[in-house]
Amino acid sequence: xxxxxxxxxxxxxxxxxxxxxxxxxxxxxxxxxxxxxxxxxxxxxxxxxxxxxxxxxxxxxxxxxxxxxxxxxxxxxxxxxxxxxxxxxxxxxxxxxxxxxxxxxxxxxxxxxxxxxxxxxxxxxxxxxxxxxxxxxxxxxxxxxxxxxxxxxxxxxx
Amino acid sequence: xxxxxxxxxxxxxxxxxxxxxxxxxxxxxxxxxxxxxxxxxxxxxxxxxxxxxxxxxxxxxxxxxxxxxxxxxxxxxxxxxxxxxxxxxxxxxxxxxxxxxxxxxxxxxxxxxxxxxxxxx
Numbered sequence: 220x221x222x223x224x225x226x227x228x229x230x231x232x233x234x235x236x237x238x239x240x241x242x243x244x245x246x247x248x249x250x251x252x253x254x255x256x257x258x259x260x261x262x263x264x265x266x267x268x269x270x271x272x273x274x275x276x277x278x279x280x281x282x283x284x285x286x287x288x289x290x291x292x293x294x295x296x297x298x299x300x301x302x303x304x305x306x307x308x309x310x311x312x313x314x315x316x317x318x319x320x321x322x323x324x325x326x327x328x329x330x331x332x333x334x335x336x337x338x339x340x341x342x343x344x345x346x347x348x349x350x351x352x353x354x355x356x357x358x359x360x361x362x363x364x365x366x367x368x369x370x371x372x373x374x375x376x377x
Numbered sequence: 378x379x380x381x382x383x384x385x386x387x388x389x390x391x392x393x394x395x396x397x398x399x400x401x402x403x404x405x406x407x408x409x410x411x412x413x414x415x416x417x418x419x420x421x422x423x424x425x426x427x428x429x430x431x432x433x434x435x436x437x438x439x440x441x442x443x444x445x446x447x448x449x450x451x452x453x454x455x456x457x458x459x460x461x462x463x464x465x466x467x468x469x470x471x472x473x474x475x476x477x478x479x480x481x482x483x484x485x486x487x488x489x490x491x492x493x494x495x496x497x498x
Contacts, residue, residue, distance in 0.1 A: 290422050298399050310412055311480060334453065351411050
């Protein structure tokens with residue numbers, strides 16, 4: 220139930236932010252639309268822990284800054300590889316295990332791998348991700364499991 | 378104060394442009410499709426990120442900044458999905474990635490399926 224109210228509140232806030240006009244008529248229309256969207260989402264079974272993971276919001280406050288820092292670090296190393304005249308790439312395919320328990324947690328891990336420059340999740344089967352890395356070091360880092368632990372911690376923060 | 382904000386904003390926009398250029402440069406230099414995706418991801422994370430940060434400094438506090446941050450969120454959530462779909466499509470088409478090292482077989486028995494790791498449809 221809290222999930223539905225939070226979804227309605229978020230949708231309404233989104234409407235207000237995008238509209239920028241605050242006449243009573245438009246604000247009421249926004250509220251009605253937000254509630255209608257929640258009913259549609261319930262009917263489509265999209266308002267579940269996967270579609271609207273309110274459990275993850277608290278962990279997201281610290282997770283995203285950490286992820287952006289990781290993106291910047293690996294983005295810089297990929298930049299150095301690209302600008303190096305000898306183009307020192309060593310493409311590597313590897314399989315890493317995801318220790319997350321929920322679909323939203325696993326999707327976060329897979330997307331975080333892809334979002335970090337230099338590594339792409341190319342396939343998922345069960346709890347194993349097939350990962351393509353631009354350089355060997357990227358594959359080594361993922362096999363070390365640092366990011367996996369951080370995502371599991373983010374998932375368990377609720 | 379305004380000058381400091383302007384300077385910071387110019388710095389961030391220049392940095393974003395630099396990473397966008399690096400991504401484009403990598404796109405040309407890389408040998409095949411999978412490695413090219415890595416170059417493109419520099420553009421759509423660091424390039425877009427720094428450009429949008431620089432633009433938020435120009436916009437100041439307000440609805441425009443909020444909309445720019447929505448744009449950044451859109452990139453963060455849809456970018457990886459698109460990249461993943463592209464990689465998956467390439468594997469499914471039977472395009473073999475050029476590999477220096479293949480560790481897929483080291484952690485479990487090697488599969489004969491060309492698009493290894495793909496979820497059964």
